[in-house]
Amino acid sequence: MLEEELFAVLRLQATPNVGDIIAKKLIRNVGSAEQVFKENASSLLKIDGIGAFVVQQLHKRETLIKVEKEIDYIRKGTIQYTYFLEESYPEKLQHCVDGPLLLFYDGSINWNQPRIISIVGTRNLTNYGRGFCNELISELTPYNPIIVSGYAYGTDICAHKAAMENNLQTLAVLAHGLDDMYPKTHKKYMRSMMENGGFLTEFWHNEKPLRENFLKRNRIVAGLSKATVIIESAEKGGSLVTADIANSYNRDVFALPGRCDDLFSKGCNNLIKNNQAHLLTSAEDIVKMLNWDVTKKQEYTQPKLFIDLTTEEQKVVDYLQEHGKQLLDVIALDCEIPVYKLSSLLLQMELKGIIKPLPGKLFEV
Structure with missing residues (x-):
């Protein structure tokens, strides 16, 4: 992608009230991100769903200042990026209407490998959940899947570590920019992660891990993969949001059942009870359902x-x-x-x- 087009894409990302869905609609209607800012207002207003307020937001001066700072950082060559219209963009995310306009990544990643699963769950992982997660990934190793998670405490880091121990690629989707790392205690795994996969985010390099970013991040975790596995979850939690998003993308969802009185099994049990997830008892359930045999x-x-x-x-x-x-x-x-x-x-x-x-x-x- 030429720098002029990259500048325009970043400008769209930085424009208030212009999310990924509206940005893609604008680009597809006029031909490029650069052309969006050259097109006259009357032409843009003819696009279905584009109103005067959105058109007005496109030309804010403060947006240009933000973009200049980010493009300077990208010019240094410290991060890689991929655009939703490029072949390098993750194929499964192409089918998500709200997939990110632009993704930044670092590491040695091949995310267009056909077998990709996301594993998420509670941060308060029990011994039961930890043991199952480790065993599941070990049993899936012959099928060489990429393991996707969010690099958080509990289930996420357990899945990443198990993948690395079994020499599988693992991809951490971050809720902040690549210049930061959350949680700080997981910095010790960064080198191994880079050698066995890497990090992916839609957020600019200096973006902090704000609360709302974690919910946005969840759609990437769900969208990257063919199936999402919920190891353990309380009655409410971020992993249930990820499961809901995966279902909306028409992806398979699997949940580990637990005892009815276990706090961190209630979410999974409810998913299974409400036919929102397949019951998961072993790797064989995933292998059969996804036809990996x-x-x-x-x-x-x-x-x-x-x-x-x-x-x-x-x-x-x-x-x-x-x-x-x-x-x-x-x-x-x-x-x-x-x-x-x-x-x-x-x-x-x-x-x-x-x-x-x-x-x-x-x-x-």
Whole structure:
């Protein structure tokens, strides 16, 4: 990105009452961030959802002064950044309507790796939660996922440390700029974090860890990953906000159950009870739900080698190999087989040991 465009992007970020959603709308309608500030007011007002107050905010003098300071810092080359229209921008965040306009990062990160999970929970992690978190990440190691969390006390730092101990990439999403570190006691892990992943934030370099920043940070934690895991949570807490955001993004949420009278299991138990999270008892639950079972995928070729299949049976097997578990109606539609005929076909395939029925009219090879 050219410096002129970067300057305009930062200017949009600094403009009061112009959040990520409005900024993206402006950019997509006029072609670039730089053009937003060149466009005349009457043209901007024609954009759906853009009013006179927003247009007026775009040209405040104090915004330019802030941007000059930040661009000077970026010129020093101490941090890296990625823009929402660039290929380097995290792919999963591209699908979040309120994903950050610009992200700053440091470390050795490959966040476009397909297997990414976020692990969050209470800061008052119990021995039960800590033991489960460590065991979960250890069991997931063969699948080489990136572990995302918020670098806070309790669950967050436990997840980061377990990832590093198992030589997995781990990414800390910060609620402040990269020139600061919160909590201070976690500075001792920074070097290892940089070697095994790194740090990511939407906040400018000198931004402090304000209370409201943590809630904004949570949407990045949820948006970066395919699934969010809640290890422990009280009845109210930031991790429940993260779970709610993940559900709004149509991502999978998993929660560790606990005893009904445990304070730091109430949040997780409620998520499960209200069908807002899958019950999590082991890494296998995540592996199956996210279709990470590489061994099973390799074994899918066996029906072709050792069982005589009809043309339609082979068509269904090929489809399920490619797409993983699917609904009966979806299989019928995509394979162009009438539902009444497919039901009988699937029953015969089940008896042959080729496919397995799952709850909710789902089937897998």
